[in-house]
Amino acid sequence: MRGDPGSMTLLRPRSVEEALGLYAANPGAVPLAGGTDFMVAWNAGEANGRTILDLSRLGAWKRIAVTATGVRVGSLVTHRELQRHPLVRRRLPLLAQACGTIGGHQIQARGTLGGNIANASPAGDTFPPLAVYEARVRLRSAGESRTLPFLEVFTGVKKTALADGELIDSIEIDFPRRPTRESFRKVGTRAASAIAKTVAAGLLWLSSDGRIREVRFALGSMAPTVRRLHSVESLLAGKRPTSRLVEQAADLLENDVSPIDDLRSTRAYRLEVSRNLLRAFLSSGLTR
């Protein structure tokens, strides 16, 4: 069985208001952004007969707006556009780097940040950066809007807190104060075009006395949803980075994640590599 275009009903709103109205009236419709995930299932014949809410005409959601504190990224902005945006590259480099590791050029040019979030894959490459930047996600439905902290959007594997009739409007990200250290690392089977076995983002600020003022570290592909390592972060806060402390942090990592064996990797491998990513982030040049 293949995708049968004749079986599909296509709704093509020209404005956000029209899209929200159509979605309210057709709660079973599938919102379609860049289609890089949905079309794979459709091509395999797994989504025939569906009603599609095509978002491709909503120009208002295709813009990156610079705000007083950071950027507001429209949900339909592509990974390619984010990766090329000068201010995103300079002030949110972990997000720009993550966008450059999603699929190949073809997928980056079509896939959108809002689509990536709504899809809620445990392996979403942009999620660890958005978790450490403490992004907010603005949701809209007909007549209403609300804003969720990024981590609260995800409720499970491929599950989100979006209510019926709700679409992602934008992602708001404040520029952090300049970190002492920042890092994005993705470990997959190939350097590019691979789904992550583990994916990490970290931000760290040192105080003038050499103690860790604050650290944020997030892992993807290590639990049903992206995770901040709260146990590790609170252990490290206020302490001087020593090799002993780094080892204590690596031991604690397991508290905040629950990796599994699957077709891409094993629990044991994911844990070991994630500990090494954390060690590398905290060690080189920092510890005495």
Add this chain to the structure above:
Amino acid sequence: MIELTVNRKKRRYRGPSFKRLLDVLREDFELTGTKEGCGEGECGACTVLLDGEPVNSCLVPVAQAEGSRVETVESLGASSRLSPLQQSFLEEGGAQCGICTPGMLMTAWAYVRGGGPADPESVRTALAGNLCRCTGYQHIVAAVVETAKREKRKRARAR
């Protein structure tokens, strides 16, 4: 009806609007240079340029290409008059079985036209979304590096 520009010509498509751009190009517009490989966005054989960006045409419903500019491998050259990139693939041995070639050429052309650096590492990253089952990557990369170099010289002269 859906209107789009394909290889600089205005085209009209009448039919189900969820048909894949790939199938519209091949079946309705009879541009069979674009190939289907995996049909799941992994291999890049079906790559065309949509408003200048490489995309997998197997993942784009034609409705989403409405009003856009599409460029296929047919826009590069003809067998009697190859484009410099195609000539380079020929000289370097960048094509074996040929299924990946149209997609490789389109991704590579977007890269070269965009002024991409002429080093193998950058070229490999740019071509990461295009797989070659014959694994003839060395020659493909060499062909793209060579064309990128020539393009840079051409631009330097034009300045």
